[in-house]
Amino acid sequence: MILTKLIRVDPLKPDENAIRACCDAAHRGAIFVFPTETVYGLGAYALLPEAVKRIFIAKGRPLDNPLIVHIANLDQLSDIVVEIPEIAWKLMRVVWPGPLTLILKKGPKIPKEVTAGLETVAVRMPAHPVALKLIECIGPVAAPSANISGRPSPTTSHHVLLDMYGRADVILDAGDTFFGVESTILDLTTDPPTLLRPGPLPVEKLREVLGTEIRIPPPARGLTESGVALAPGMKYRHYAPQTKLIVAECSEHSDVLSCARKIADIVRDHYLSKGMKVAIIASRETAHMYAPIGVKVVVVGSRSNLYEVAKNLFSALREVDRLGVDIAIAESFEERGIGLAIMNRLRKASGYTILRI
Ligand code: TXA
Numbered sequence: 001m002i003l004t005k006l007i008r009v010d011p012l013k014p015d016e017n018a019i020r021a022c023c024d025a026a027h028r029g030a031i032f033v034f035p036t037e038t039v040y041g042l043g044a045y046a047l048l049p050e051a052v053k054r055i056f057i058a059k060g061r062p063l064d065n066p067l068i069v070h071i072a073n074l075d076q077l078s079d080i081v082v083e084i085p086e087i088a089w090k091l092m093r094v095v096w097p098g099p100l101t102l103i104l105k106k107g108p109k110i111p112k113e114v115t116a117g118l119e120t121v122a123v124r125m126p127a128h129p130v131a132l133k134l135i136e137c138i139g140p141v142a143a144p145s146a147n148i149s150g151r152p153s154p155t156t157s158h159h160v161l162l163d164m165y166g167r168a169d170v171i172l173d174a175g176d177t178f179f180g181v182e183s184t185i186l187d188l189t190t191d192p193p194t195l196l197r198p199g200p201l202p203v204e205k206l207r208e209v210l211g212t213e214i215r216i217p218p219p220a221r222g223l224t225e226s227g228v229a230l231a232p233g234m235k236y237r238h239y240a241p242q243t244k245l246i247v248a249e250c251s252e253h254s255d256v257l258s259c260a261r262k263i264a265d266i267v268r269d270h271y272l273s274k275g276m277k278v279a280i281i282a283s284r285e286t287a288h289m290y291a292p293i294g295v296k297v298v299v300v301g302s303r304s305n306l307y308e309v310a311k312n313l314f315s316a317l318r319e320v321d322r323l324g325v326d327i328a329i330a331e332s333f334e335e336r337g338i339g340l341a342i343m344n345r346l347r348k349a350s351g352y353t354i355l356r357i
């Protein structure tokens with residue numbers, strides 16, 4: 001247990017002294033929790049291997065799962081990567097700062113601890129005033145999401161305190177993060193580029209900016225566990241609640257209400273009839289379908305606004321554990337735009353337990 005310094009900051013106009021205090025601590029080897037537009041990160045100054053190692057210990061993260069390097073401006077990029085292909089410039093110009101991580105060839109200054117010995121490095125420029133000010137002061141910051149390994153990423157300061165109080169040296173609390181799911185990861189070392197993780201920046205947008213095809217391997221949809229992981233993190237269980245979770249996926253032809261009715265029937269016949277307690281993660285449009293059968297319902301947002309669903313998703317997964325149920329069933333969402341990221345996280349959280357209806 002270490003002594004954690006908790007500092008509240010205004011997300012849009014962070015106090016200079018707070019940024020300076022965290023920046024000085026980082027240069028002395030501290031690890032710190034900071035907000036980004038996606039989820040909270042647990043950072044260390046990327047050029048200090050000893051500090052970077054402490055991140056893995058604090059999270060209980062396997063050492064072979066590399067970290068993303070966060071930058072505040074394009075000048076910082078020259079220390080991190082050796083070669084920037086034209087397609088990378090195209091994306092960086094349009095999307096950064098924003099929720100897109102690019103895999104590029106690693107430069108010599110980045111310690112092997114950051115990339116788990118890989119010759120490539122993940123880089124992103126987060127669109128959050130606190131993150132940008134902090135990274136401008138510190139220099140490149142290596143950071144994974146600020147959860148204990150295997151738990152859902154923290155999207156509120158409450159999640160951060162639960163997971164990182166006593167583990168990080170500093171916590172910058174700036175309230176809820178904006179998108180609620182982690183950045184889109186695109187590997188630019190392959191041709192065509194490969195989507196390693198869907199996120200808030202939709203693959204449709206990437207295709208539009210690049211004007212090229214993008215490969216979407218099954219693990220990026222959360223469908224299978226690849227034997228040799230394309231992104232090292234793909235092979236680990238993620239985002240998982242302690243409670244057993246099943247994702248119910250109806251065929252494309254059934255409308256949402258008849259899908260919800262089928263889920264309710266299955267839950268009643270297979271679980272409630274055996275005396276099991278059940279929670280359902282449902283959309284606002286379908287939540288009322290479950291009230292009559294006597295289950296707990298966690299409303300995650302509206303189907304007409306998948307950004308709302310994404311933002312509430314990790315809170316919903318954490319909420320399920322507080323309800324004290326035997327099993328949780330999650331509805332599924334359309335794999336369009338940020339919906340692809342939602343389904344990737346849900347399927348992974350379920351340990352790929354998918355009920356096809
Ligand atoms: O939105 C985000 O990306 C958040 C915030 C804090 O920036 N960060 C985040 O980091 O989600 P993390 O460590 O939870 O997820 C990073 C993923 C891991 O699955 C890791 O394996 C992959 O990126 N990754 C990192 N470096 C890589 C590389 N060189 N090649 C392929 N995958 C890489």
Ligand code: MG
Binds near residue numbers: 144145153
């Ligand atoms: Mg993570």
